[in-house]
Amino acid sequence: MKTLRIWFGCSMGLALSMVFDWSYGFFAIMLPLFILGKMERFSLAANILVLVSVVWTTTLATILVQMFQFHPVILSVAVGLMMLVNCIAMMKPSTYLFGFIGLFVGSIVLSFASYDFIDIEDFNINLWVTTVVNIGVCAFAYWLFPERTSQCVDNQVSTPVKKDIDYIAQVALGWVVAMAAFFVFQVANLYDSLSALASIIILLTPMTLAGSMGVAKIRIIGTGLGCLAGAMVQLILGKWFGNGVLLWLALTIAMGWFCHWQTKGQIKSAIGFSAMSALTVPMTTSLVPEQQDAFFSILYRFSSIFVAVALTVMVIWVAHHCIRECLLPAKSLTQSN
Template sequence: MMKAMRLWFACVFGLALSMVFGWSNGFFAVLLPVFIIARADDWHYGLINQMVFGIILVTLEVNFISGFLQPYPWLMTVAVAILFLSKCIAMTKPSRYLFGFTGLLVGSIALNFISYSSFDIEDFTVTLWVSAFAIYPICALAYFLFPEPVCKTMATPGTANSAVPHDHTGVLRQAAMGWTIAMLAFLIFQFADLSDSISAQASIFIVLTPMTFIGAMAAAKIRISGTLLGCVAGMAIQLGLSSWANNGVLFLMAFAIAAGFFAWLIAMGGVKSGLGFSALSALAVPLTTAFQPGQQDAFFAIIYRFSSITFAVILTSLAIWLTHGVLVRVIKAPSVCV
């Protein structure tokens, strides 16, 4: 189970780096390398470059939109629509899926937060870039320390959840559904005061990941189940450590124990992989954002996370179902004359 060891090492080492250097939003350093390692059994520059380039480009685009168009809501909405459409089109192509998904997810989160005066877009950008470039050494060490056995047949690395277009009509429906859901999420988070709902917003795009109606419905069930599992683990860590939670070594060890089980699930592939990744993100996000040892626990943040994610996933599933029904009627497959 070398893959499980690589996943475990990547998320624990990522958390350790964020703790040592005091990175805000340290969950990026935990989850981004895991996202890569889960999709490739050996070192693969292409996947890492896709993710890093996607993060850099979308943060530059968001900074441009924020700096020049934020005072003009209508122009900003048009620019965001064009941005999201380009990412959705990229997601329909397997060779650029990770680039498109990363841009759509990070771009949506950043565009939501720039509407709040307390949000520092420069700090967010720098932290995200540092976390993105940290993918290279984290993944390199993981593959070096826990290589695949030589006798194992190496499959061509690729994206596990990438959309595989079968025809022109299917590609149009995928892009249209992704763009519609992304724009609905953008508008909702612009008009509602949901500054603490980063997890719920991310869940919208994780459910959207398969880019198909059936896949999205399956992803919704996995997301809720995995989130519950991760939230329970987060509460167990807090209750278990209690007053020792401010000890960085003990905190890291407790996280490593829980992350080991979730890494094993991710390495199993299929449904278990989605379950493990959802659980790992539910564990990492509140413990790296809301939790402050000796000052503030993450108990209520964990409860809020689960409730907001569940609500967001249910609404997203409903929106995808309605959008799918409309698209099937509007974008019809060409008739074949015999």
């Protein structure tokens, strides 16, 4: 039932994005995938938390950029505080979702809002509408494909912390890498590298070096599979890729296996999530029916994510060892006491 529930939610999100021509329609697919994959039963409170987190993060990030865009030092301090709060929130299971959304969505909005040619208000409103619609999509999916009561066990994300010194090290690691990504995307002209920025933030979710290394491998494998699936959809459809019904049907079929992986443990679930994003983002943003296909966008996505993942892992490795070296005296003093 869970596979059918996730598959239905993603296909329905794709259909809505195509019917209403949402500029960032991939959110309508990835949100049901994320929510339905994490929760075995419908929770209005959890969905409202996602909505509040999205509205709060997009509003705060937009205001910060618009107010302090011409004051780089003040903007850096304000963003640093925002990122720090989100990293701290990710250390507790009860606030993990709020922190992750703040870090993920906040980084995207901060990058987009710094470009004058991007209508950030349109992006924010589009994301708000998608998040509201996602509540209805998830509720409908749970109603059509209910889970047995005996099997309803929520998958809560937690970040284990053994000591205060480890807590500080994990928060510092996430904060350093998130701020490094912020500065790079502010200085460089990387407005078309949304997937690379998303990959950087996803690598931070374990908040540890070992966890990030594992996520990096998963991200590359999943992206490769998703890009391959997208290219196959393009080749199979051929000149008929401009037919909306055929395109929806082909993408729905391609999403089926990745949705099934969401029920097969953490590793396959993570690979499936990465593959879904690699499949749906180019096909909903770069594809213009009867005008432009998404083949080159698919190739660019894989190459940009591969480079971003490799560089991020290097930064995480350096940051991890530097932070540990700085905290080593404090740890030794704590153990002696």
